[in-house]
Amino acid sequence: MIAATSGFRVLFQPRKMLGLLVLIAGATLLVYQLIVLLQERELVRYAFYAGMVAAVATALGTLPAILAHKISDRILDSLMGFGAGVMLAACIFSLILPSVDIMAEQSDIAWIASGQVALAILLGAMLMLVIEKLVPHEHFIKGNDGATNTRLRRSWLFVLAIVLHNFPEGLAIGASYAAGEGHALAAGIAIQDMPEGFVVAMALIAAGYSRAFAITVGVLSGLAEPAMAIVGATLLDANSGLLPWGLAGAAGAMLFVISHEIIPESHRKGHEFFATNGLILGFVMMLMLDTAL
Numbered sequence: 001m002i003a004a005t006s007g008f009r010v011l012f013q014p015r016k017m018l019g020l021l022v023l024i025a026g027a028t029l030l031v032y033q034l035i036v037l038l039q040e041r042e043l044v045r046y047a048f049y050a051g052m053v054a055a056v057a058t059a060l061g062t063l064p065a066i067l068a069h070k071i072s073d074r075i076l077d078s079l080m081g082f083g084a085g086v087m088l089a090a091c092i093f094s095l096i097l098p099s100v101d102i103m104a105e106q107s108d109i110a111w112i113a114s115g116q117v118a119l120a121i122l123l124g125a126m127l128m129l130v131i132e133k134l135v136p137h138e139h140f141i142k143g144n145d146g147a148t149n150t151r152l153r154r155s156w157l158f159v160l161a162i163v164l165h166n167f168p169e170g171l172a173i174g175a176s177y178a179a180g181e182g183h184a185l186a187a188g189i190a191i192q193d194m195p196e197g198f199v200v201a202m203a204l205i206a207a208g209y210s211r212a213f214a215i216t217v218g219v220l221s222g223l224a225e226p227a228m229a230i231v232g233a234t235l236l237d238a239n240s241g242l243l244p245w246g247l248a249g250a251a252g253a254m255l256f257v258i259s260h261e262i263i264p265e266s267h268r269k270g271h272e273f274f275a276t277n278g279l280i281l282g283f284v285m286m287l288m289l290d291t292a293l
Contacts, residue, residue, distance in 0.1 A: 043177050043233055043237045044174075044230060044233040044237060046177050046233075047173055047177035047178070047182065047229040047230060047232065047233035048229055048230050048233075050177065050186035051170055051173050051174070051225040051226030051227070051229030052226045054170075054173065054190045054193050054222060054225045054226070055223050056222070057190040057193040057194045057197070057222070058218065058219065058222030059222055060194055060197065061195060061197025061198040061201075062197040062198060062201040062214075062215045062219055065205065065211065065214060065215055066215065068202065074271045074274050076199055077266040077267070077271040077274055077278070078266075078275060079199050080196075080266035080275060081263075081266045081274065081275035081277065081278030081282070082192065082278035082282040083192040083195060083199075083262060083282060084266065084275075084279050084282065085279035085282025085283035085285075086188050086191065086192035086282040086285065088255075088279070088282075088286075089282070089283045089286030089290065090172065090189065090254070090286055091172075091251040091254050091255055091258075093184075093287065093290040094172070094184055094185035094188070095172060095175065095185070095250055095251035096121070098176075098247055099117050099120065099245075099247035099248040100113065100114065100117050100244075102179070102243060102244040103117055103244045116245070120245045120246075120247075120248030120249045121248050121251055123245075123249055123252065124168075124248065124249035124250060124252025124253040124254075125252040125253065126252075127249070127252075127253060128164075128252075128257065128260075129256060131167075135160055161261075162217065164257075165257055165261060165262075166221055166224040166225050166228070167228050167253070168250060168253030168256075169189050169225055169228075169254065170226065170227060170231075170232065171228045171231065171232040171246075171249075171253060172185060172189070172232070172250040172251070172254055173186050173225065173228075173233075174228065174230065174235075174236065174250075175232045175246040175247045176247070177229070178236035178237045178243055178246065179236075185290070187289055188285075188289050189225075191289075192282060193222065197219075197221075197222065198218075200214075200217065200221060201217075202214070232250065263279075266278075
């Protein structure tokens, strides 16, 4: 009884109550501003919808993990390769080539336009490199990476790795919608997010986490995409001069993730043949999707 009364008093301390009220007010204001933004900016609204579709696709991909007890490393590596192929084609056809076209319209000298695109790609990749080094996270096979932080539980290191992986995808969706060419890229990312969600859930289960935790993390990880889609679309829709830089920068960030995260993870267990075939299949599928849409 005494402990309960003490906890009650701590809970209702004026300073903590004030902090809680400020937090609630801030969250309410943020939601209100988001609603206003989505109502007033059509492209941002479409980018948000596309990001949510990708998040739902990730969630759907985790559902088979409810029943699946074990999946072979060969299949997991093939699925990761497929996702890498989709992202690689999306970088080229939905981000880099539109960026080159816009830069060419803004400059009469071809090498200047291509140089600006190259610089934007490098800046996007460099940004991901800096984030990857500063934020502690853990790969499924390689283990701990980034800044060391012993206070973070190993499970949260996995969560941070997954969120970092989804950041450039969300930015790419936002950038492509700001350019008016978002449907193909959004569809491709949503398609590759389904096997990605399954891979994330199964990898977490294989690493020793509970099935409920693995599926929850897989579902929540997809929410990074609509959030970053809003950021990308808002910034680039408001400033057309930044649009080609944003497109190429998002491509650079995705290329970093493909080469630094996905392909090495899919090749570590000796199934590079299947991972490579998955990559080619994903690339061809995204190529056809981009051409059709």
